[in-house]
Amino acid sequence: MPSPLFSRFIVAALIMPLAQTVTAPAVQAHAVIIGSTPAVDDTVAPGDSDVTLHFNSRIDHQRSRLTLVAPDGTISSLAIVPDSAPDVVAAKMSGLGTGQYRLRWQVLAIDGHLTRGDIRFSVKTP
Ligand SMILES: [Cu+2]
Known part of the structure:
Protein backbone atom coordinates (compact mmCIF):
# COMPACT_ATOMS: atom_id res chain seq x y z
CA MET A 1 0.00 0.00 0.00
CA GLN A 28 4.99 33.86 -15.45
CA ALA A 29 7.66 31.23 -15.00
CA HIS A 30 6.45 28.68 -17.54
CA ALA A 31 8.34 28.95 -20.79
CA VAL A 32 5.98 30.64 -23.22
CA ILE A 33 7.20 31.24 -26.72
CA ILE A 34 7.34 34.96 -27.55
CA GLY A 35 8.87 34.84 -31.00
CA SER A 36 10.35 32.43 -33.49
CA THR A 37 12.23 32.01 -36.73
CA PRO A 38 10.59 30.60 -38.69
CA ALA A 39 7.37 32.11 -37.38
CA VAL A 40 4.11 30.18 -37.59
CA ASP A 41 3.07 29.85 -41.26
CA ASP A 42 6.33 31.37 -42.51
CA THR A 43 7.83 30.40 -45.83
CA VAL A 44 11.54 29.70 -46.08
CA ALA A 45 13.78 28.91 -49.05
CA PRO A 46 14.96 25.33 -49.69
CA GLY A 47 18.34 24.26 -48.33
CA ASP A 48 19.69 25.18 -44.92
CA SER A 49 17.80 27.32 -42.45
CA ASP A 50 18.23 28.43 -38.85
CA VAL A 51 15.70 27.85 -36.10
CA THR A 52 15.52 30.37 -33.26
CA LEU A 53 12.84 30.13 -30.59
CA HIS A 54 12.63 32.94 -28.08
CA PHE A 55 10.98 32.29 -24.70
CA ASN A 56 9.80 34.49 -21.85
CA SER A 57 11.90 32.61 -19.33
CA ARG A 58 15.20 30.83 -18.95
CA ILE A 59 15.09 27.26 -20.20
CA ASP A 60 17.20 24.18 -19.66
CA HIS A 61 18.89 23.53 -23.02
CA GLN A 62 19.92 20.01 -22.12
CA ARG A 63 16.41 18.93 -21.27
CA SER A 64 14.69 20.65 -24.14
CA ARG A 65 13.85 18.96 -27.42
CA LEU A 66 13.34 20.14 -30.94
CA THR A 67 12.08 17.85 -33.68
CA LEU A 68 11.29 18.44 -37.31
CA VAL A 69 8.43 16.69 -39.08
CA ALA A 70 9.09 16.62 -42.83
CA PRO A 71 6.37 16.77 -45.52
CA ASP A 72 6.48 12.96 -45.82
CA GLY A 73 6.03 12.53 -42.05
CA THR A 74 9.66 11.71 -41.32
CA ILE A 75 10.61 12.92 -37.86
CA SER A 76 14.14 14.04 -37.13
CA SER A 77 15.68 15.38 -33.99
CA LEU A 78 17.48 18.72 -34.27
CA ALA A 79 20.59 19.34 -32.19
CA ILE A 80 20.02 22.31 -29.90
CA VAL A 81 22.90 24.79 -29.84
CA PRO A 82 24.19 24.43 -26.26
CA ASP A 83 25.64 27.92 -25.76
CA SER A 84 22.81 30.13 -26.97
CA ALA A 85 21.15 32.71 -24.68
CA PRO A 86 19.31 31.21 -21.65
CA ASP A 87 15.92 32.14 -23.07
CA VAL A 88 16.67 30.96 -26.62
CA VAL A 89 16.51 27.56 -28.29
CA ALA A 90 18.52 27.53 -31.49
CA ALA A 91 19.22 24.81 -34.06
CA LYS A 92 20.03 24.32 -37.70
CA MET A 93 17.92 22.61 -40.33
CA SER A 94 19.75 21.36 -43.37
CA GLY A 95 18.81 20.09 -46.80
CA LEU A 96 15.20 21.23 -46.66
CA GLY A 97 13.14 20.26 -49.69
CA THR A 98 9.90 21.98 -50.62
CA GLY A 99 6.69 21.24 -48.74
CA GLN A 100 4.95 21.69 -45.40
CA TYR A 101 7.00 21.16 -42.26
CA ARG A 102 6.29 21.21 -38.58
CA LEU A 103 8.74 22.11 -35.83
CA ARG A 104 7.86 20.51 -32.51
CA TRP A 105 9.43 22.06 -29.45
CA GLN A 106 9.41 20.92 -25.88
CA VAL A 107 11.26 22.96 -23.29
CA LEU A 108 11.90 22.70 -19.60
CA ALA A 109 11.68 26.06 -17.85
CA ILE A 110 13.71 26.84 -14.74
CA ASP A 111 10.54 26.41 -12.64
CA GLY A 112 10.58 22.72 -13.63
CA HIS A 113 7.56 22.82 -15.92
CA LEU A 114 7.54 21.47 -19.44
CA THR A 115 5.77 23.31 -22.20
CA ARG A 116 5.48 22.28 -25.80
CA GLY A 117 4.17 23.52 -29.08
CA ASP A 118 4.18 23.22 -32.84
CA ILE A 119 5.30 25.66 -35.51
CA ARG A 120 4.04 24.96 -39.00
CA PHE A 121 5.97 26.46 -41.88
CA SER A 122 6.55 25.77 -45.53
CA VAL A 123 9.57 25.55 -47.76
CA LYS A 124 9.16 27.04 -51.22
CA THR A 125 11.48 28.17 -53.98
CA PRO A 126 11.28 31.98 -53.99
CU1 LIG B 1 5.70 26.70 -14.52
Whole structure:
Protein backbone atom coordinates (compact mmCIF):
# COMPACT_ATOMS: atom_id res chain seq x y z
CA MET A 1 0.00 0.00 0.00
CA PRO A 2 1.47 3.37 -0.99
CA SER A 3 2.45 5.79 1.74
CA PRO A 4 0.28 8.89 2.24
CA LEU A 5 3.10 11.03 0.92
CA PHE A 6 3.31 8.98 -2.25
CA SER A 7 -0.47 9.16 -2.74
CA ARG A 8 -0.38 12.91 -2.31
CA PHE A 9 2.34 13.14 -4.93
CA ILE A 10 0.23 11.13 -7.40
CA VAL A 11 -2.78 13.37 -6.78
CA ALA A 12 -0.64 16.47 -7.29
CA ALA A 13 0.75 15.04 -10.52
CA LEU A 14 -2.76 14.34 -11.82
CA ILE A 15 -4.14 17.74 -10.89
CA MET A 16 -1.19 19.78 -12.10
CA PRO A 17 -1.91 19.77 -15.86
CA LEU A 18 -5.46 20.97 -15.17
CA ALA A 19 -4.28 23.62 -12.71
CA GLN A 20 -1.70 24.81 -15.25
CA THR A 21 -4.35 25.24 -17.91
CA VAL A 22 -6.68 27.14 -15.61
CA THR A 23 -4.05 29.41 -14.10
CA ALA A 24 -1.80 29.78 -17.16
CA PRO A 25 -2.23 33.56 -17.69
CA ALA A 26 -1.22 34.30 -14.09
CA VAL A 27 1.90 32.13 -14.10
CA GLN A 28 4.99 33.86 -15.45
CA ALA A 29 7.66 31.23 -15.00
CA HIS A 30 6.45 28.68 -17.54
CA ALA A 31 8.34 28.95 -20.79
CA VAL A 32 5.98 30.64 -23.22
CA ILE A 33 7.20 31.24 -26.72
CA ILE A 34 7.34 34.96 -27.55
CA GLY A 35 8.87 34.84 -31.00
CA SER A 36 10.35 32.43 -33.49
CA THR A 37 12.23 32.01 -36.73
CA PRO A 38 10.59 30.60 -38.69
CA ALA A 39 7.37 32.11 -37.38
CA VAL A 40 4.11 30.18 -37.59
CA ASP A 41 3.07 29.85 -41.26
CA ASP A 42 6.33 31.37 -42.51
CA THR A 43 7.83 30.40 -45.83
CA VAL A 44 11.54 29.70 -46.08
CA ALA A 45 13.78 28.91 -49.05
CA PRO A 46 14.96 25.33 -49.69
CA GLY A 47 18.34 24.26 -48.33
CA ASP A 48 19.69 25.18 -44.92
CA SER A 49 17.80 27.32 -42.45
CA ASP A 50 18.23 28.43 -38.85
CA VAL A 51 15.70 27.85 -36.10
CA THR A 52 15.52 30.37 -33.26
CA LEU A 53 12.84 30.13 -30.59
CA HIS A 54 12.63 32.94 -28.08
CA PHE A 55 10.98 32.29 -24.70
CA ASN A 56 9.80 34.49 -21.85
CA SER A 57 11.90 32.61 -19.33
CA ARG A 58 15.20 30.83 -18.95
CA ILE A 59 15.09 27.26 -20.20
CA ASP A 60 17.20 24.18 -19.66
CA HIS A 61 18.89 23.53 -23.02
CA GLN A 62 19.92 20.01 -22.12
CA ARG A 63 16.41 18.93 -21.27
CA SER A 64 14.69 20.65 -24.14
CA ARG A 65 13.85 18.96 -27.42
CA LEU A 66 13.34 20.14 -30.94
CA THR A 67 12.08 17.85 -33.68
CA LEU A 68 11.29 18.44 -37.31
CA VAL A 69 8.43 16.69 -39.08
CA ALA A 70 9.09 16.62 -42.83
CA PRO A 71 6.37 16.77 -45.52
CA ASP A 72 6.48 12.96 -45.82
CA GLY A 73 6.03 12.53 -42.05
CA THR A 74 9.66 11.71 -41.32
CA ILE A 75 10.61 12.92 -37.86
CA SER A 76 14.14 14.04 -37.13
CA SER A 77 15.68 15.38 -33.99
CA LEU A 78 17.48 18.72 -34.27
CA ALA A 79 20.59 19.34 -32.19
CA ILE A 80 20.02 22.31 -29.90
CA VAL A 81 22.90 24.79 -29.84
CA PRO A 82 24.19 24.43 -26.26
CA ASP A 83 25.64 27.92 -25.76
CA SER A 84 22.81 30.13 -26.97
CA ALA A 85 21.15 32.71 -24.68
CA PRO A 86 19.31 31.21 -21.65
CA ASP A 87 15.92 32.14 -23.07
CA VAL A 88 16.67 30.96 -26.62
CA VAL A 89 16.51 27.56 -28.29
CA ALA A 90 18.52 27.53 -31.49
CA ALA A 91 19.22 24.81 -34.06
CA LYS A 92 20.03 24.32 -37.70
CA MET A 93 17.92 22.61 -40.33
CA SER A 94 19.75 21.36 -43.37
CA GLY A 95 18.81 20.09 -46.80
CA LEU A 96 15.20 21.23 -46.66
CA GLY A 97 13.14 20.26 -49.69
CA THR A 98 9.90 21.98 -50.62
CA GLY A 99 6.69 21.24 -48.74
CA GLN A 100 4.95 21.69 -45.40
CA TYR A 101 7.00 21.16 -42.26
CA ARG A 102 6.29 21.21 -38.58
CA LEU A 103 8.74 22.11 -35.83
CA ARG A 104 7.86 20.51 -32.51
CA TRP A 105 9.43 22.06 -29.45
CA GLN A 106 9.41 20.92 -25.88
CA VAL A 107 11.26 22.96 -23.29
CA LEU A 108 11.90 22.70 -19.60
CA ALA A 109 11.68 26.06 -17.85
CA ILE A 110 13.71 26.84 -14.74
CA ASP A 111 10.54 26.41 -12.64
CA GLY A 112 10.58 22.72 -13.63
CA HIS A 113 7.56 22.82 -15.92
CA LEU A 114 7.54 21.47 -19.44
CA THR A 115 5.77 23.31 -22.20
CA ARG A 116 5.48 22.28 -25.80
CA GLY A 117 4.17 23.52 -29.08
CA ASP A 118 4.18 23.22 -32.84
CA ILE A 119 5.30 25.66 -35.51
CA ARG A 120 4.04 24.96 -39.00
CA PHE A 121 5.97 26.46 -41.88
CA SER A 122 6.55 25.77 -45.53
CA VAL A 123 9.57 25.55 -47.76
CA LYS A 124 9.16 27.04 -51.22
CA THR A 125 11.48 28.17 -53.98
CA PRO A 126 11.28 31.98 -53.99
CU1 LIG B 1 5.70 26.70 -14.52
